[in-house]
Amino acid sequence: MILSKSEIAKYPFTKNAAQYVKDLGLDINDLSSFDFTRTAERAEQRIEEAILEGIVSWKGKSEKGLDYDVEITSFPIAILIVSAIANDFFRRRYALAEANRVNNLLIEEKKETLLNILDNSFSWDVRILEVTISQPYDYNIYFVDYLKNSIEFHDYKWKLVNRKIKNGKVFVKKNELGRLITEEVKKHIYTRLKNEITLKLPTTITQRIDRIKQILEERGSKFKREEIPHIVIEAAYPPCIKRLYNNLILKKHISHIGRFALTSFLLNVGIDVEELIKLYASATDFEERLTRYQVEHIAGKRGSGIKYNPPNCETLKTHNLCPGEDLICKIIKNPIPYYLKKVKKIRTTKPVEKHGKKNS
Amino acid sequence: MEKKTVKDYVKKLFGEYYKDNIVEVLPPTSLDRREFGFLLFEKGIMLRHKKFLSKEKLHNFLHEKVPSNVYYSSAYYEKPDEDMNKKGWLGSDLIFDIDADHIQTPCHEDHRFWICKNCLKVSRVQTEICPQCEGTKFNVELWTCEKCLEAAKLETLKLIEFLISDLGFSTEEIDVCFSGQRGYHVHIESENIRRLNQSARKEIVDYVSGTGLKPVFHGFPDAETRKKIKTIPEMNAPGWGGRLAREIKVKKIHNWQKDLDNAVQKQKASVDTVVTIDLHRLIRLPTTLHGKTGFIAAKIQTTRLEEFNPFTDALAFKEGALTIHINESEKFKIGETEYGPFKHETIELPLAAAVFLLCKNVAQPVE
Numbered sequence: 001m002i003l004s005k006s007e008i009a010k011y012p013f014t015k016n017a018a019q020y021v022k023d024l025g026l027d028i029n030d031l032s033s034f035d036f037t038r039t040a041e042r043a044e045q046r047i048e049e050a051i052l053e054g055i056v057s058w059k060g061k062s063e064k065g066l067d068y069d070v071e072i073t074s075f076p077i078a079i080l081i082v083s084a085i086a087n088d089f090f091r092r093r094y095a096l097a098e099a100n101r102v103n104n105l106l107i108e109e110k111k112e113t114l115l116n117i118l119d120n121s122f123s124w125d126v127r128i129l130e131v132t133i134s135q136p137y138d139y140n141i142y143f144v145d146y147l148k149n150s151i152e153f154h155d156y157k158w159k160l161v162n163r164k165i166k167n168g169k170v171f172v173k174k175n176e177l178g179r180l181i182t183e184e185v186k187k188h189i190y191t192r193l194k195n196e197i198t199l200k201l202p203t204t205i206t207q208r209i210d211r212i213k214q215i216l217e218e219r220g221s222k223f224k225r226e227e228i229p230h231i232v233i234e235a236a237y238p239p240c241i242k243r244l245y246n247n248l249i250l251k252k253h254i255s256h257i258g259r260f261a262l263t264s265f266l267l268n269v270g271i272d273v274e275e276l277i278k279l280y281a282s283a284t285d286f287e288e289r290l291t292r293y294q295v296e297h298i299a300g301k302r303g304s305g306i307k308y309n310p311p312n313c314e315t316l317k318t319h320n321l322c323p324g325e326d327l328i329c330k331i332i333k334n335p336i337p338y339y340l341k342k343v344k345k346i347r348t349t350k351p352v353e354k355h356g357k358k359n360s
Numbered sequence: 361m362e363k364k365t366v367k368d369y370v371k372k373l374f375g376e377y378y379k380d381n382i383v384e385v386l387p388p389t390s391l392d393r394r395e396f397g398f399l400l401f402e403k404g405i406m407l408r409h410k411k412f413l414s415k416e417k418l419h420n421f422l423h424e425k426v427p428s429n430v431y432y433s434s435a436y437y438e439k440p441d442e443d444m445n446k447k448g449w450l451g452s453d454l455i456f457d458i459d460a461d462h463i464q465t466p467c468h469e470d471h472r473f474w475i476c477k478n479c480l481k482v483s484r485v486q487t488e489i490c491p492q493c494e495g496t497k498f499n500v501e502l503w504t505c506e507k508c509l510e511a512a513k514l515e516t517l518k519l520i521e522f523l524i525s526d527l528g529f530s531t532e533e534i535d536v537c538f539s540g541q542r543g544y545h546v547h548i549e550s551e552n553i554r555r556l557n558q559s560a561r562k563e564i565v566d567y568v569s570g571t572g573l574k575p576v577f578h579g580f581p582d583a584e585t586r587k588k589i590k591t592i593p594e595m596n597a598p599g600w601g602g603r604l605a606r607e608i609k610v611k612k613i614h615n616w617q618k619d620l621d622n623a624v625q626k627q628k629a630s631v632d633t634v635v636t637i638d639l640h641r642l643i644r645l646p647t648t649l650h651g652k653t654g655f656i657a658a659k660i661q662t663t664r665l666e667e668f669n670p671f672t673d674a675l676a677f678k679e680g681a682l683t684i685h686i687n688e689s690e691k692f693k694i695g696e697t698e699y700g701p702f703k704h705e706t707i708e709l710p711l712a713a714a715v716f717l718l719c720k721n722v723a724q725p726v727e
Contacts, residue, residue, distance in 0.1 A: 151560055157577055162578070
């Protein structure tokens with residue numbers, strides 16, 4: 001079904017919206033042909049809201065005389081501006097803010113509207129269900145389509161194993177389908193923002209770009225990443241790594257993936273390849289040639305040249321490598337951030353234990 | 361006879377098998393999109409990044425090189441013969457490996473044995489120095505046991521139930537085969553699942569193995585709310601809800617949480633978590649021989665899996681006999697006949713039984 005004009009204004013990422021913009025004659029390659037002062041203003045506002053509020057506004061109901069055309073056309077212009085700035089942190093921030101707006105709007109919609117939006121954008125296999133006392137779900141969705149986005153959520157209720165599933169269909173409530181759509185919108189917008197902008201932009205746009213860059217700079221300094229300390233602090237290893245490390249010392253068997261987790265962790269916190277090979281030399285089935293090959297591979301000194309990070313906590317759990325969570329585990333998703341948090345904690349409470357020097 | 365010549369002997373037999381039975385060796389679908397890997401009798405390393413444009417070329421390779429083990433990628437690539445980072449991943453089949461190693465059978469711990477690399481002495485316990493020749497290097501081997509294989513089959517049946525009833529795959533989309541040694545492989549070829557990433561595949565593994573399962577999401581009260589809530593899902597409820605309900609006897613509960621945990625353990629399918637998640641996995645090509653047993657990695661119709669017996673249905677060398685000297689061997693069954701246990705014996709055995717022991721590296725042919 002074709003979306004109404006107000007729906008297109010609410011959901012400007014849909015195919016109908018793209019067609020509408022095209023029919024208006026707004027040609028991205030010829031911006032001078034289009035009087036878009038109001039559109040450009042709203043586009044800049046969208047971006048500012050994303051940076052400052054984390055959500056793009058929708059004044060559909062409250063504001064009389066809302067110009068749907070401005071609302072619709074400002075979206076591709078905002079995309080153009082964000083793409084031109086080409087900053088990955090900013091791309092994510094903007095995609096999230098647009099998605100947050102969509103999430104709020106979807107909550108108010110009828111069940112059928114969600115299906116219409118999907119038909120008009122992502123073509124998932126979703127069906128509406130009759131809700132009864134014993135059947136409290138609004139839709140079922142093909143598990144492959146469900147997994148496209150559920151994997152981004154960390155609450156246990158989203159795990160496939162905790163869902164009701166029958167013949168490949170996962171049962172979901174309306175707000176849950178809304179969350180899945182929102183996540184897809186976020187990815188979709190983020191992908192669009194990665195397009196390289198090669199065309200020449202008019203000054204009304206470039207001036208706005210400069211203003212936004214300034215706002216970003218002012219805000220940007222807040223988001224500096226924590227750095228890995230220069231010495232290795234064994235006391236800050238997470239429980240999973242501690243256990244693997246102890247098993248290695250005790251010459252107990254460690255699975256392939258366990259070794260990968262341990263090796264990639266230790267390399268990331270600053271133990272060098274030679275030191276690590278020496279450590280493995282104590283293992284029962286040590287073969288130097290093979291160990292060196294594998295360690296160097298993980299360190300990014302062979303093959304693809306990619307330095308590997310340790311697997312995420314979720315993956316470690318799947319492979320039975322998580323010995324149980326402590327308090328820090330509950331707020332991180334990977335052993336490295338655990339290490340950083342623990343280091344910080346240790347440093348504020350007691351002097352550090354040294355393990356080895358980091359080669360720089 | 362020298363260790364090297366045992367390998368030569370088995371290689372000769374494998375070569376004869378491939379010569380007489382090459383029509384039985386089936387290439388995978390989309391042959392020219394797959395990477396192949398081979399283990400050769402002569403070398404300990406894998407020959408990888410091979411590509412074949414036709415079935416005949418694959419067959420010729422088997423005739424010429426006579427590999428001990430043949431693998432292909434579950435993945436489809438633009439250029440299967442390039443290095444990993446230049447291959448161009450197009451998608452992967454969904455695969456599962458059910459290996460007896462991952463199942464806690466009662467005899468689970470008994471199957472590991474150590475063979476001295478120098479004098480081939482078999483030890484049933486791990487040692488650092490060979491009692492016969494004082495050698496210090498060993499190969500760790502695993503026995504192929506009927507009971508363990510039966511347990512692996514049970515897990516495979518449970519897995520198939522998950523794949524059909526819960527995930528909605530049809531029997532036509534599911535290919536089951538014997539791994540050739542200690543378990544079963546399940547391959548699903550479907551356009552729908554080809555592009556699933558690692559995280560999504562991990563969710564599927566967690567689903568069939570009950571990892572991260574919280575019964576409360578399936579309508580089971582937890583230990584605290586149990587006194588208030590008396591009902592649990594119907595036994596015929598779909599998915600995990602019904603599975604747990606079939607295990608829980610509400611009136612006979614001792615420890616609610618423990619009973620639920622046990623129910624999950626009973627109902628889950630034990631699969632090798634690494635294999636399914638790996639998008640670039642090389643997996644044994646069904647219908648080829650396994651170098652550690654001489655058995656065929658036989659394809660099995662999903663509906664016939666229950667009656668499949670690898671010790672009868674996966675035999676490659678059905679005719680002839682061979683005299684071998686056996687260092688040491690457990691009891692084993694080939695066809696209807698039981699053999700062994702053996703210790704330092706020279707004996708004539710039917711070819712399948714003899715090849716099995718040669719492949720296990722515990723016997724040598726006697727000229």
